[in-house]
Amino acid sequence: MSSSWAQPPHDPHHPPDYGHESYLYKVPPKVPIVERPIDDYRKIRVVVIGAGFSGLTAAIRLPQRIPNVEFVVYDKNPSVGGTWLENHYPGLACDIPSHTYQLTFEPNPNWSAFYAPGPEIRAYLEGVAKKYKLEPHIKFNHKVTRAEWNQETGKWKVTGEVVDSDEKWEDTADAVISGMGFLNKWKYPNIPGLKEFKGKMCHTGHWTLEPAGEAWKGRRVAVVGVGSSAIQVVPALQPWAEHVDNFVRGKTWIAAPIAAPVLGTLTSSATGNYYFTAEERAEFAKDQEKYYGFRLKLEDELNAVHGATIRNSEMQNGARAAFKEMMQRKLAKKPEIAEHLIPTFPVACRRLTPGPGYLESLVEDNVGFVTSEIKRITETGIETVDGQHHEYDVIVMATGFDTTHVPAFPIIANGENVQDTWREKPITYLSVCSSNVPNWFNSLGPNSAVGSGSLLVLLEKELEYAFKAIGKIQREGIKSMVPKPQAVEAWTNYMDAYFPRTVYSEKCRSWYKGGKEEGRVTGLWPGSCLHAVFALENPRWEDFDYEFLPDHKSALSWLGNGWTTMEYEEKVGHRAFYLEHIDYPPVPE
Structure with a gap:
């Protein structure tokens, strides 16, 4: 038999002729077929707010994780860095070991001190932006002043202003990643005079x-x-x-x-910090295995x-x-x-x-x-x-920040302003998703900080969760995706049950509790850093409500027309992609 029957139509988006003799079976579809290959993903646009650790990581990973993605990063500042650009007071430094305060995929063996000075962290972020050529994707001096969800179109309208000018701007997006942070709204104390x-x-x-x-x-x-x-x-x-x-x-x-044993090898100064010699930094840069071992030990200690x-x-x-x-x-x-x-x-x-x-x-x-x-x-x-x-x-x-998690600008969705709903208690699901706010994903939002462990590991995992969700929105023709009320309630109840077991619920004034001595813990993840890593690894898609795009009239419309784009390409071997990276199981001895 000729194999011509198995060839796809000339145009994969053109409906096939089910009456043509080259088709062996004439089975009329029982559900509407979306005439495109399953992996012909629609273009999706993402707005990222903030160019600190969260925004830069999002800008690096978005094109890696999501095909056919278009994105832009807006930041109110003139350069990258976020809080490490805005803060530059004397003595500014990291308060956890510098080798644990860096991106997992971008190690820096050249920190000068055990607790990295603020200018070095800012330079690190500038180096990351330069290495991954991110600046063309970032609009500096662009302050976001409002974000509003349009339920009819399934789009976010993000508006703002150009700093120090009368110029206004607006953008639309299928999804928003918020990397605004919350330790950046400094405030003077209420002292007379x-x-x-x-x-x-x-x-x-x-x-x-x-x-x-x-x-x-x-x-x-x-x-x-x-x-x-x-x-x-x-x-x-x-x-x-x-x-x-x-x-x-x-x-x-x-x-x-x-990590006292590690510190024993370093040089202490009169200020109490510990410094690496030029020889030690050069050795780290030359011997990656040695540096990896040093970093591994620090992170292990931090998580212990x-x-x-x-x-x-x-x-x-x-x-x-x-x-x-x-x-x-x-x-x-x-x-x-x-x-x-x-x-x-x-x-x-x-x-x-x-x-x-x-x-x-x-x-x-x-x-x-x-x-x-x-x-x-x-x-x-x-x-x-x-x-x-x-x-x-x-x-x-040195009197701190507004730590209530109330956003700096109105975020309007489904008739509610997040500024109002979060004023007393920020309501989220796993910290990443916002209750009643579709297609919006937080990085280091409420209940994202850690009392022990690496903050940036949690940041990366939160973003990976967001990428998986945005990928699902793109693949499956989802117009809006929002956590179910019962899932939000369950997350809230879990936190309220967990924190009384911890020291965070004791009476002390802390930004963990929005600057109060007593009250609900809104700053910390309810568990260890490693607990967060596991919790965010595999999203529970059943915890979300979905609305689909008009052309997705069936829950399985994402299956497309039965073809893949690979079957139209001429690239030799590409259609056997599954053989390129085989996960070989261990053979018992």
């Missing part, structure tokens, strides 16, 4: 003063706060300023660094401390004793500081920081530790409730 001060004042999240150095000589400086920014700013300014007062209202644990986050666990009690002893020892010169600073709440109840050099700087002669509450700001300084007045040339507000 903020505008009265005649000296220099700035917020660490919006640094407008000189970098640490000669310019600070002779200055009397107040640093308000005891979060991670204050803990980094104080030791950075102490060697230069005439005097630094740290105004501390709360208490905090200063963490001992992890999840037990410390469980209330009354042996690891928690051990950490508490060890941190207390370390803090008392370093503050022995001024023991009254230890009495005020060491918390009664558990280790990790609020964000831990190793604070290289912070405790050491507090005991220096030119540093004061002020625990009396601030009453008001005056023209020349700060008045406290105990009646004391302290005069300063500079006041640094």
Whole structure:
């Protein structure tokens, strides 16, 4: 028999003639057939918001994971970097080991310090953008001001403005990936007299003063706060300023660094950080196996401390004793500081920081530790409730961010504004998808941070989840995809059942709880970093509601017309693609 019957029509999109004799069986379709091959994927457009770690990773992976994709990244800043571009206060550094704070597929053996300085992290992100040629896909100085879902078209309308101009812009997309982060909306505290001060004042999240150095000589400086920014700013300014007062209202644990055996080989500085020599960095760059082993050990250590986050666990009690002893020892010169600073709440109840050099700087002669509450700001300084007045040339507000997860702009879908629905409690599904918000995917949104483990590993897994969902939208002719209400409720109930088992639910003021002492944990994943990796690996598609495009009149319309594009191509061997990467099973001995 001639094989001509098996040849596809000249045009794979042209309906075949079922009456033609070359077709062996004349079976009229019982469902409408979509006249295209199963793998002839429709073009899909994705808008990515933010050009930090999330946005850059999305821009790298989208064309790799999704065929026939068109995408653009919008960022309000003039360059890549996200929070590492916006923050540049003195002493800015990573608060976990730098070799664990990098993309899994883009290792950097050349970090100068165990806790990488902020400018190096920004340079790392700039290097990633350059290597993967991302800048043509990024529109800088493009601030998003509104996103609105059109249920009729199944598209997002994203509008915005060009920074420092009157120009407006708008875009449409089938899906949106939000990489906005949430530790970027800095705010001044509610202290009377903020505008009265005649000296220099700035917020660490919006640094407008000189970098640490000669310019600070002779200055009397107040640093308000005891979060991670204050803990980094104080030791950075102490060697230069005439005097630094740290105004501390709360208490905090200063963490001992992890991987002590590894640290033993490194050079410590007076600031408490650990530095790699040029020879060590060159050895890492030359010997990839050695570097991989070093990085593997660090990540393994980072993932080994999840037990410390469980209330009354042996690891928690051990950490508490060890941190207390370390803090008392370093503050022995001024023991009254230890009495005020060491918390009664558990280790990790609020964000831990190793604070290289912070405790050491507090005991220096030119540093004061002020625990009396601030009453008001005056023209020349700060008045406290105990009646004391302290005069300063500079006041640094290291008072944190708006950590409520409320988006910076309206996100409108199905008659609701996410700004309103998230004001009291952010409602998501697995952190990635937003309740009642179709085709919208968060990276490092609510309940995405980790109390232990690598944040960037979780970020990559959240994005992979989003790519799988967007790929499904594309393949199956899905117009809108949104988590079912019962799935959202189940996720919420799981978190509310999990967190009381942990130290995060104890009474301490933390951005994990939106800046409150008590309340629902909205910042952290309910489990370990490795738990998140497993949870996000295989999406439960049954947890979503779907609406299909008009030409997909059947649940199986995505099957197309029975052909694949490979069967029309002339590439030799391509039609046997399944032999290119065979997963050979192990043979039992």
